[in-house]
Amino acid sequence: MSKRFGSQQALDSLTLTVRPGEISGFVGGNGAGKTTAMRIGVGVLAPDGGQVLWGDAPVGRLESARFGYMPEERGLYPRMTVARQLVYLGELHGLSRADAREAMVRWTERLRITQHRDKRVNTLSLGNQQRVQLAAALVHDPEVLILDEPFSGLDPLAVDDMSDVLRDKAAQGVPVLFSSHQLELVEQLCDRVAIVRAGRRVAFGTLDELRPAEAGGQVYVEVEGAREDWPARCPAAAGFQALQQGVLVDLAAGRDENDLLLEAVRHGTVRQLRRHVPSLAELFRDLVEPARETPPGGTGAESRSRDLDGVSA
Numbered sequence: 001m002s003k004r005f006g007s008q009q010a011l012d013s014l015t016l017t018v019r020p021g022e023i024s025g026f027v028g029g030n031g032a033g034k035t036t037a038m039r040i041g042v043g044v045l046a047p048d049g050g051q052v053l054w055g056d057a058p059v060g061r062l063e064s065a066r067f068g069y070m071p072e073e074r075g076l077y078p079r080m081t082v083a084r085q086l087v088y089l090g091e092l093h094g095l096s097r098a099d100a101r102e103a104m105v106r107w108t109e110r111l112r113i114t115q116h117r118d119k120r121v122n123t124l125s126l127g128n129q130q131r132v133q134l135a136a137a138l139v140h141d142p143e144v145l146i147l148d149e150p151f152s153g154l155d156p157l158a159v160d161d162m163s164d165v166l167r168d169k170a171a172q173g174v175p176v177l178f179s180s181h182q183l184e185l186v187e188q189l190c191d192r193v194a195i196v197r198a199g200r201r202v203a204f205g206t207l208d209e210l211r212p213a214e215a216g217g218q219v220y221v222e223v224e225g226a227r228e229d230w231p232a233r234c235p236a237a238a239g240f241q242a243l244q245q246g247v248l249v250d251l252a253a254g255r256d257e258n259d260l261l262l263e264a265v266r267h268g269t270v271r272q273l274r275r276h277v278p279s280l281a282e283l284f285r286d287l288v289e290p291a292r293e294t295p296p297g298g299t300g301a302e303s304r305s306r307d308l309d310g311v312s313a
């Protein structure tokens with residue numbers, strides 16, 4: 001997909017594949033193009049170039065009616081009651097009145113908003129409005145689920161409810177795609193993650209696939225009573241970085257954590273020693289921050305990429 005708004009290239013040949021039964025996370029800095037891509041995905045915005053496929057066939061109006069979409073700008077009718085709104089949206093998607101009512105009852109129970117059924121949406125708290133918005137995306141039992149920042153502003157219990165629903169939908173075989181800036185949540189929930197920067201995809205794959213190969217050679221160690229630079233005198237350490245509590249050591253070639261442990265105990269009491277597995281937040285910074293150092297003339301998007309489905313994007 002490509003999309004330009006005036007002089008702003010919002011999407012630049014971005015490709016994204018969402019697989020049945022998987023939860024995919026869509027992350028990127030503000031203005032990176034996530035909302036634009038999702039709006040194109042569900043057919044509310046037309047791309048300048050590219051297309052949206054379901055299987056091998058282009059998605060038209062009929063197909064996208066079977067998608068469930070939770071927009072970032074919450075698109076509910078503020079003065080309609082929750083129940084009327086959900087029944088109405090169900091009918092709009094082709095359900096009979098009875099089926100739409102049944103779905104409304106089921107989803108308001110599941111999302112714990114039964115007590116709000118007869119209230120106008122604009123009288124609810126933002127978190128409860130968001131639960132209604134999720135119910136609205138689910139009421140017609142969609143075959144694809146696309147959610148734009150569904151977790152923003154939710155309390156921890158609501159985050160759990162939202163997470164459970166997304167997991168259940170994926171377990172039923174529905175492809176689920178959601179955007180979020182809460183990278184720990186993305187890390188916990190997603191089978192696959194796409195990172196986008198300036199309208200281009202810079203990484204796509206499972207978290208294990210996104211981790212650089214050299215990451216396996218880092219060990220986090222806390223040694224009480226040791227000098228801050230103790231790894232400098234360890235042959236098992238090729239380099240190190242002092243952190244707030246401990247140090248992050250790059251293992252020397254052919255050495256493992258046992259070698260490092262034997263050397264570390266000579267410097268003090270080893271309180272912790274474990275292989276360092278970079279978090280999504282670290283990977284994100286690694287992939288997205290180089291854009292800020294782009295030399296004049298470069299787009300920044302070429303600086304790093306960790307893309308793993310073989311599609312150039």
Ligand SMILES: Nc1ncnc2c1ncn2[C@@H]1O[C@H](COP(=O)(O)OP(=O)(O)OP(=O)(O)O)[C@@H](O)[C@H]1O
Nearest residue numbers: 005008009010028029030031032033034035036037
């Ligand atoms: N309707 C529009 N008119 C003009 N520019 C737009 C429009 N929609 C998006 N843009 C621009 O396109 C770029 C991508 O915006 P988009 O909303 O897709 O980013 P995003 O990744 O969802 O950001 P955020 O994380 O802040 O929600 C931005 O530069 C934005 O200003």
